[in-house]
Amino acid sequence: MGYPGAPELHIDKAIALRNIRAMSARAASAGVSLRPHFKTHHSRAVGEWFRASGVTSITVSSFEMASYFAEAGWTDILVAFTASPGDVEAIRRLSSRVRLGILAERPEAAVCIEGLVDSPVDLWLEIDCGSGRTGIPWNDTEAISSFVRGTSGLHRLGFRGILTHAGDSYSVRGPHEVMEVHKRTLERMAAARGATLSAGAAGCLASCGDTPTCSLADSFPGIDEIRPGNFVFYDLMQVLIGSCRIGDVAARVSCTVAAVYPDRIVVRCGAVHLSKESVVMLGKPTYGLVVRPGALPEGPGTYASLFRLSQEHGVASAPPEFAADLRPGERLEVIPVHSCLTCWQFPVYHCGKAVLPKMRYGE
């Protein structure tokens, strides 16, 4: 933020590259395409690290983000957010220059868009495999069939397949539970794909993607494409889920000590820097772990836990060994709970001596 003492978002490029290579290798070995979600980093500079690793197709969470990455030279972009009538102009514009994929779950929406675009658009049907956010429930065969039949006569919108986000993998803990979500998701996607084929779909790809299952599963039977995003930076939540180790977290917030007390420390790093995402650790809501620059939280005494955030302040319970020689003004680092949201809060990323550009809505 260009101000001495102001919090900054630091990316460890070596770790991020290792995470990208590991996920690319995992996808290749499992025989699925990797279409990473770019909402985590939303940075054209970080996007290039993926391109160098052989990635050619990407996922984004809004048409604004699709435009940003189209400008950056990406030519195969899936917008993984239900398309609305207000998006038609963006769909027209983007589909004329890139291979564009959109999400729908109501045939009327697809028919409406068909009438207003000139170029081909890939149409994906969103399936809800149990996460309860968006999509047609996986076992609602009637609605799935109705979508396939209702869109089969379209010319510019071509039915490409089904897509799901197993968001329920974020609320489980440990590889065993993640793999249960994975197994269930595969079964449900197979059933939904069966319903599309029975309804007359000529073909139906299957796309799934969330960082926990994609980080832990070795195979994706019946799946053609995976779309994880968070893995590029990982975060504390993913460590607790079991998707990665703490040493795999590539994003940290650098900040300064404001005050030191016998029972706690206060850092200039609040909700406007970290977001208010929390996880429960040792029974308490935790907004991030505070460590010395470059250090890992390895055992008691090596970190402080942020238990309260206000707009600009973070308050952390700090064991005496950690706080003993801390001085106001000293730099510390916060390992964030949810890197997608924390990264969103910053205007740029710092990476060694480089400053990396990123998008912000409204710019």
Next chain:
Amino acid sequence: MGYPGAPELHIDKAIALRNIRAMSARAASAGVSLRPHFKTHHSRAVGEWFRASGVTSITVSSFEMASYFAEAGWTDILVAFTASPGDVEAIRRLSSRVRLGILAERPEAAVCIEGLVDSPVDLWLEIDCGSGRTGIPWNDTEAISSFVRGTSGLHRLGFRGILTHAGDSYSVRGPHEVMEVHKRTLERMAAARGATLSAGAAGCLASCGDTPTCSLADSFPGIDEIRPGNFVFYDLMQVLIGSCRIGDVAARVSCTVAAVYPDRIVVRCGAVHLSKESVVMLGKPTYGLVVRPGALPEGPGTYASLFRLSQEHGVASAPPEFAADLRPGERLEVIPVHSCLTCWQFPVYHCGKAVLPKMRYGE
């Protein structure tokens, strides 16, 4: 955000002006100065509404924000965040052009700053009256005396008084509990002021400020200045605390319906728009109330409750009467939980047909 269907932050100017006038009248009637906290709106345009109401001195939460408002013509600015060594250059620059107040609680910090500035700076000692964030505990007479004595010989930094933020008023519910916090804060500030005078302070102003107590108390015995900020827009949290009525909330997020299901609706309005601040309503975490444009949530059937936020999605439980005739793409509004954090997420405010500028870190 300049994109059809994208969430926008809307301000109802008439309500905001009414809130400003009510707080100004309350301060005048109680015989205290009003130094409103501008971190809630952080907008030079909204700042002018305060100026028109007679406000001449303001509070901000960072030196970056102080610079922004100094550029906008404000000449009496208190930075209510513990000053750090890294802030010295900003203190030098700002104190040469405005009346600048800074916060400290260690005499060494004040002495260090004294040696590096050329212009007068108002020095405020932060007192912790029980909120447990920053400041010297109100009953630590020794530390208070030591601060007063340790800074009494300074020439450019002039001890101005004591300051507190009764952050504990945010965790109570109802006017009775808020007034208990208020009474306790007044008693503790009186004790702390006594300690400064006993230690030889020539004079000692007392500054306090949080929206709940300032909205509900009629008198502030022993207090010279109040610094509430949130009241300009209020929010759902303040309604639940009892600081205001729902009709006093001046900030709303306009967004579109993404999907409608039998048990819920999904809006394009997620954590990057609202922040992940939540309150507990009917036993459940709630991230905002969804209403029709301009409507108030008055009884069952008139609103939906956001119970889950992901990066761009908001999921709300919606009663059938509310969801019955909703269509994807339709505009709705979200009454935010915490307007300070929600406003922070947006690049500009919409106010009728006007677009109001606001600050963002890094710009």
